[in-house]
Amino acid sequence: MLQQIEGSLAVAKAAALCRPEVICAYPISPQTHIVENLSVMVKSGELSPCEFVNVESEFAAMSVAIGASAAGARSYTATASQGLLFMIEAVYNAAGLGLPIVMTLANRAIGAPINIWNDHTDSMAVRDSGWIQLYAETNQDAVDLHIQAFRLAEEISLPVMVNMDGFILTHAVERVDIPEQEQVDRFLPHFEPKQILDPNDPVSIGSMVGPEAFSEVRYLAHAKQLLALERIPEIANEFDSIFSRYAGGLVSKYHLDGAETIIVAMGSILGTIKDAVDELRDAGLSIGVLGITTFRPFPLDAVREALSSAERVVVLEKAFSVGLGGILSANITTALGNAPIKRYSVVAGLGGRSILRSSLVDFFKLADADEIADLTFLDLNHAVIDREISRMQTSVLPRPAAERIVHDLGHSAKAN
Amino acid sequence: MGYQPVKFYQTGSFVVGNRLLEAQDRTVQADMKRTNSLTLGHRACQGCGEALGARYAIDAAMRATDGKVIAANATGCLEVFTTPFPETSWQIPWIHSLFGNVAAVGTGIAAALKVKGRTDVRVVAQAGDGGTVDIGFGVLSGMFERNDDVLFICYDNEAYMNTGVQRSGATPPAAKTSTTEAVGAHPGADFGKGKNLPLIAMAHEIPYVATATVAELHDLEYKVEKAMSFRGARYLHVLVPCPLGWGSAPSDTIRLSRLAKESGLFPVFEAEYGEVTGSSKIRSQVPVEEYLRPQRRYQHLFRPSANTEVIAQLQTIADKNIRRFDLLDTQSQSSSGNSLADQEALQTR
Numbered sequence: 001m002l003q004q005i006e007g008s009l010a011v012a013k014a015a016a017l018c019r020p021e022v023i024c025a026y027p028i029s030p031q032t033h034i035v036e037n038l039s040v041m042v043k044s045g046e047l048s049p050c051e052f053v054n055v056e057s058e059f060a061a062m063s064v065a066i067g068a069s070a071a072g073a074r075s076y077t078a079t080a081s082q083g084l085l086f087m088i089e090a091v092y093n094a095a096g097l098g099l100p101i102v103m104t105l106a107n108r109a110i111g112a113p114i115n116i117w118n119d120h121t122d123s124m125a126v127r128d129s130g131w132i133q134l135y136a137e138t139n140q141d142a143v144d145l146h147i148q149a150f151r152l153a154e155e156i157s158l159p160v161m162v163n164m165d166g167f168i169l170t171h172a173v174e175r176v177d178i179p180e181q182e183q184v185d186r187f188l189p190h191f192e193p194k195q196i197l198d199p200n201d202p203v204s205i206g207s208m209v210g211p212e213a214f215s216e217v218r219y220l221a222h223a224k225q226l227l228a229l230e231r232i233p234e235i236a237n238e239f240d241s242i243f244s245r246y247a248g249g250l251v252s253k254y255h256l257d258g259a260e261t262i263i264v265a266m267g268s269i270l271g272t273i274k275d276a277v278d279e280l281r282d283a284g285l286s287i288g289v290l291g292i293t294t295f296r297p298f299p300l301d302a303v304r305e306a307l308s309s310a311e312r313v314v315v316l317e318k319a320f321s322v323g324l325g326g327i328l329s330a331n332i333t334t335a336l337g338n339a340p341i342k343r344y345s346v347v348a349g350l351g352g353r354s355i356l357r358s359s360l361v362d363f364f365k366l367a368d369a370d371e372i373a374d375l376t377f378l379d380l381n382h383a384v385i386d387r388e389i390s391r392m393q394t395s396v397l398p399r400p401a402a403e404r405i406v407h408d409l410g411h412s413a414k415a416n
Numbered sequence: 417m418g419y420q421p422v423k424f425y426q427t428g429s430f431v432v433g434n435r436l437l438e439a440q441d442r443t444v445q446a447d448m449k450r451t452n453s454l455t456l457g458h459r460a461c462q463g464c465g466e467a468l469g470a471r472y473a474i475d476a477a478m479r480a481t482d483g484k485v486i487a488a489n490a491t492g493c494l495e496v497f498t499t500p501f502p503e504t505s506w507q508i509p510w511i512h513s514l515f516g517n518v519a520a521v522g523t524g525i526a527a528a529l530k531v532k533g534r535t536d537v538r539v540v541a542q543a544g545d546g547g548t549v550d551i552g553f554g555v556l557s558g559m560f561e562r563n564d565d566v567l568f569i570c571y572d573n574e575a576y577m578n579t580g581v582q583r584s585g586a587t588p589p590a591a592k593t594s595t596t597e598a599v600g601a602h603p604g605a606d607f608g609k610g611k612n613l614p615l616i617a618m619a620h621e622i623p624y625v626a627t628a629t630v631a632e633l634h635d636l637e638y639k640v641e642k643a644m645s646f647r648g649a650r651y652l653h654v655l656v657p658c659p660l661g662w663g664s665a666p667s668d669t670i671r672l673s674r675l676a677k678e679s680g681l682f683p684v685f686e687a688e689y690g691e692v693t694g695s696s697k698i699r700s701q702v703p704v705e706e707y708l709r710p711q712r713r714y715q716h717l718f719r720p721s722a723n724t725e726v727i728a729q730l731q732t733i734a735d736k737n738i739r740r741f742d743l744l745d746t747q748s749q750s751s752s753g754n755s756l757a758d759q760e761a762l763q764t765r
Contacts, residue, residue: 021531022524051527055520056558063517063555067488067524070511073531075524093513197509197525199484199537206512207499 002177007139007169008033010176011078011104011162014143016047017184018102018150020076021191022068024053024061028083029116030166031106035078058083062090062101069099070205072196074150077101080166081108084122088129091159095130095221097206098194100153100160102146103131107267107318108166109351113402117352118166119318120267123295124327130221132160132228133296134248135266139169139176144247145293147179148235150188155231156224157194163295165268167352179243187242225297232294250299251306252291255281259288261368262310264303264332266292269316269348269355276360285368292328303335312342314367316360316378318349325375342370348378355379384408429678430699430745431632443633444476451478451507453485458505459497463666465656465673466494466571468630470542473569473654474508476640477540484537486529488522490547491515493578494571516551518543519559522566530565538644539565545572545586548653549613553585560620563648567640570613570651573658581661585611588681589733590726591713593661598716607729614687617651621690624650628684630657631673635696639686655682663712675707680734683741697745698738704730 003010012034015023023042025035039054041047051068055061058079065075079087084105094101105123109115123133134149136142142164149160164170195205209217229250236248254274256262263273270291280287290306292299307313313336315329324330326345333343344367349355359379366372384405391404399407426433434446444450453474460467477485486509489495495512498505513521522541529537541559543552548570559566575593576582583593583605590604598604617625623646628636636654643650657664657672664672676682677696681704684696705727708714717723738744 022527024524024527049531049533051531053523053527053562053564055523056561057554059517060520060523060555060558063513063520064524064527066513066517067511067521067526068528069524070521071486071525071528073524073528075528089514090517097513197486197511199486199509202507202509204499204504204506204510204512207501207504208496209501213501 001180002175004173005176005178006033006171006173007142007164008171009037010139010143010178011146011164011170012037012041013178014146015076015102015104016041017179017181018076018147018188019074020050021073022051022053022065022075024055024064024068024075024077026055026058026061026079026083028058028080030108030118030170031078031080031083031104033170034104034106058087059090062087062094065101065103066090066094066097066099069094069101069193070097070195070197072191072193072198074154074191075099075101076103078104078106080106081110081116081122085110085125088126091126091131092129094159098157098224100150100157100191100193102149102153103159103161104146105161105163106166106170107163115351116166118168119350119352120163121319121350123161123163124319126161127296127327130158130225131296132158132225132294134160134162134294135292136162136164136169137252137268137270137291137293139164139172139174141247142169143176143178144239144243144245147184147187148239148248151235152228152231154191156228158224158228163267168268177245183242187239229294229297229299248293250294250302252293253288253306254291255288256290256306257288258286258309260286260311261314261364262288262290262307262312263314263316263364264290264292264307264328265316266295266328267318269318272355272357273316273360276357276364279357279361280364280368285365287364287368295328295331298331298335300335303332304337304339307332307336307341308339310341312344312367312370314344314346314364316346316348318347320347344372344374344376346372346376346378353379381409427674428700429631429674430697431674432634444479444637445472445633450475451483453478453506453508454498455505455507457503459500460493461660461666463657463659463669464493464497465630465658465669466544466573467497468669469571469636469654469656470494472630472633472636473640473652474540476637477538477567477644478508480641480644481536481538486525486537486539487511488513488518488525488539488541490518490543490552492544492547494542494544496578515547517555518547518552519566519568520555522568523559523562523564526565535565538567540567540569542569542571544577545570545574546576546584548572549585549611557620560617560622560649560651563622565647565649567643567650567652570653571656572653573656573661575658575661577658577661586613590717590730592716593713603716604714614651614653618687618690620649622649622651623647624686624688626651626686627653627655627682629655629673629677629682631670631677632684632696635684642686661713663715664710668710672707672710675702678702679704679707680738680743681707681730683737683743685741692741695741695743698743699745701738701744704734
């Protein structure tokens with residue numbers, strides 16, 4: 001049913017349609033609206049049977065999900081940013097134990113400096129944890145990916161993280177088609193756990209594994225992810241056959257045929273990028289967009305195939321590895337191997353900095369002419385940075401760097 | 417605590433042996449039909465108090481629940497010595513997740529059982545003192561305040577034994593550990609530090625809190641059974657000597673547990689909804705020195721010469737416990753001398 005609805009409420013409804021049996025959560029912006037909505041559904045009896053556990057930390061949230069999932073309950077939680085980092089030990093543990101937990105990540109920056117707005121630093125911090133990572137471009141995507149996430153998680157017994165940009169998606173009110181319960185029930189079978197804590201058939205879960213078998217256990221985790229790579233497009237097709245709407249899959253393609261310049265990105269920024277690309281195509285540029293829906297497992301073959309005809313690839317990402325550069329870019333480079341394709345990285349939108357369509361149009365024009373550096377930080381205020389770097393030469397500085405920079409910006413704003 | 421009908425004592429305390437009791441009054445461990453939840457083949461050290469405590473407690477829980485127990489285990493000795501892949505000594509459904517999250521894992525299991533209508537199956541979460549009072553404390557407090565239906569058992573050996581005997585928040589003052597060495601002006605762990613988890617648990621006003629030792633099997637089993645008669649959060653704190661970490665003879669594990677209690681250093685009591693409802697009485701108070709002397713972790717208190725000042729400080733702690741938890745049995749105190757050795761001598765005659 002079509003509804004004009006906030007992203008968080010839409011995702012809460014989608015999660016509820018999947019009939020989770022245990023939901024646990026600790027509040028952190030911008031995730032709060034999702035679990036607030038779910039708590040109402042559980043408390044009112046609309047979502048039943050379901051236990052909603054108000055835990056005392058994100059570390060407990062993931063740990064409760066681990067216990068509940070191991071005891072055979074479909075388990076769901078949601079978090080963001082610092083919350084994800086606070087639970088990181090349990091995040092790795094859930095993947096290592098092969099527990100099919102589904103978690104929404106309302107993507108947000110990581111401090112210090114503390115910042116509540118959107119980027120992808122949080123999800124990138126757990127990219128090697130063994131979780132499957134899916135990225136929503138729109139709130140419709142977010143809804144559809146959650147329903148597919150439970151199916152995928154339970155089929156291959158791995159946890160799935162559905163990423164949706166904090167505020168940009170979670171707090172945006174837009175039209176979303178909320179599926180019917182009957183459709184979801186047809187798509188998502190009853191949860192049959194692959195391993196369960198049961199007094200009638202006692203097993204020990206989580207035993208210590210030494211050097212003699214650890215590599216094999218880890219390899220099997222990788223093999224499961226590769227299996228997911230096959231199942232994700234198939235599940236997307238099955239979803240399409242029931243819901244009459246294609247969503248999910250490994251990658252999304254926009255005007256790729258014959259495109260000389262291809263922009264690669266993940267999440268909600270794809271919308272703005274497509275607008276910019278439309279404008280540039282109208283102006284005669286040969287340019288297209290590749291969206292990465294499935295970041296883990298990383299679809300090396302699909303990416304290589306999609307980019308094979310490009311002259312250059314520009315990877316735009318909302319996170320970077322400090323001291324190295326782009327993270328998604330490095331993954332794309334792995335996919336491209338030694339193909340004769342130029343590669344550029346552009347880091348943008350950190351800590352909620354708006355990525356303007358006009359900035360993208362200007363930048364992509366330069367990229368199309370190979371007039372950009374290998375690594376660019378979009379719309380960086382170089383005056384502020386240069387001043388700070390020169391100040392760093394002096395021995396003792398009066399305030400923390402972040403405070404000095406905000407102070408400088410205040411002065412330049414006044415001067416203007 | 418009316419669980420002991422026969423009074424004929426062999427050990428100087430009020431503990432009575434199984435063979436003196438009628439069959440129906442004997443411990444779960446004396447029953448041929450005990451579940452052996454933690455069975456043979458594990459790799460605990462000789463004289464490991466934790467291995468004893470876990471077997472006693474879980475078997476008692478199994479009897480109390482008709483064999484329907486799921487256990488969650490924190491990282492630590494108990495986890496490591498029972499489940500070296502691909503082997504396990506556990507005969508019950510058992511999960512190990514992390515060091516600091518076992519109470520929350522227990523909460524998750526309990527939530528799953530509740531939602532599935534399987535409240536006949538009960539959850540035990542277990543950890544050492546580090547996993548309880550230090551790294552696992554936040555989630556434990558959360559489990560307590562939500563009153564989740566989990567029995568949490570702390571096997572307290574008073575330091576991080578699995579990593580090589582480092583100090584924990586449960587390490588007693590003056591005890592030598594590898595991070596509170598017997599050097600400097602104040603050898604061993606500092607006075608005035610550490611926390612009393614049973615009292616903190618009581619402050620959450622959870623249905624049931626109890627302490628026990630591996631020296632009093634009837635008492636320990638009674639407390640597990642009692643805990644299983646409640647719904648909600650319950651906490652059992654079991655003192656488990658560690659021969660490796662305490663520097664004691666493996667054959668002294670039971671004796672040291674008894675001396676810890678009979679000296680007053682480890683008060684054995686139970687509480688319901690935040691109020692103490694009973695304490696296990698000391699039959700004949702033992703000077704702390706008798707408990708301290710057989711343990712190399714306290715060796716610096718006796719060699720090269722007795723550190724009477726520190727021993728007196730520890731005696732003060734024991735005396736305070738005795739007053740606070742009403743640990744003395746006044747009737748038996750008046751009839752004989754103070755020392756456990758004297759008591760044992762009397763029994764032998």
